[in-house]
Amino acid sequence: MAERAADLFAQYRAAFERGEHPDPRPYLERAGDEEDDLRTMIDAFLVRADVPSPSPEMVAVFEAWLRNEPPLLELRRQRRRTRDEVVDALVGTLGIDRAKRAKVAEYYHRLEAGLLDLRRIDERVFSALADALGRHPTGPTVARLRPAGASAYFRSVEPGTPAGALPPLPEVTPEAERDEVDELFTGRSP
């Protein structure tokens, strides 16, 4: 009997039923050699579970996404933060030299517009962004949702796709001059 998996599944289910939409990975990590059992249980549960009504903020974010507007911009508006405030918060939380603020601002602009490969962004940026926009389940999710229109652009510059109708976005920094800011926003292996 997979008792550890059953216990962790009960915890996961209780968290879901409280409306938390829990990330299942920390539960899998605790399951040890019963990880596969737990994965099957959670997956079957999520397929059948009653889906709770979303928050008005989350609905507004997806309505923006459907209008091809940046979801992150919509979230920032909902939280009443200016772009400068978010950029300042990122610079502070990530411990970046203030002299490099303009570069952070350029990267944030690209992130908000959905023009960065999210898989190459360091987790610390998303964590700092969640702090900047207020810790709330919507924040980290929306930070990684590209506007629907941006996806066409993004795929046009992915390797293996035909030469695109749109040119590649210029690099923020020439290769020889890359620093820790470039690494944070574009340095992670996808």
Place this chain on the structure above:
Amino acid sequence: MSDDRDPLDARLVAEGDLGTLFAAYYPVVLNRLRLRLRNDGDAYEVAQRVFERLCRELMGGKAYPVPFRVVVHKAADWTYKAFLAERHREQGDPLPDEIAGGPDGGIIEVEERAWMESLFRRLPDRERQVMTLVHLDGLTIEETARRLAIERNAVDQALHRARRRLRELMDDG
């Protein structure tokens, strides 16, 4: 049960309220993908593609023969398989068995599943649970017994009763 939500989803689709519909299902789809993909960025990427696909289909006027919850989870499964196939092709690796069947061949499977779910809903609770886990989720008898915290023998008996009852129901039309 999730099918309690089907009328609400159908109304949201009919009214074109895709913002509410997608906002409700996005976290669930994302967490299902996190179960399978170790890299969180990959899970977000696949979730993005799932909802772009649904957006294209719904805005293009596509009508689904099954409830939206079935469509959204099936779209997640297909998109996940397509993503893995893309990764394996890029790396020149052979496709694993899990995805070798192709990412997009399953609308019949979706319809069959919906039909079987509608049949199973006519069964008593325990029999419906057992039939669903064994015939729709593909669990073994042992796994089903563990999931429901009952003896293996009880699963066998429930399956036997359910199949007999379904035969009677189908004979009665």
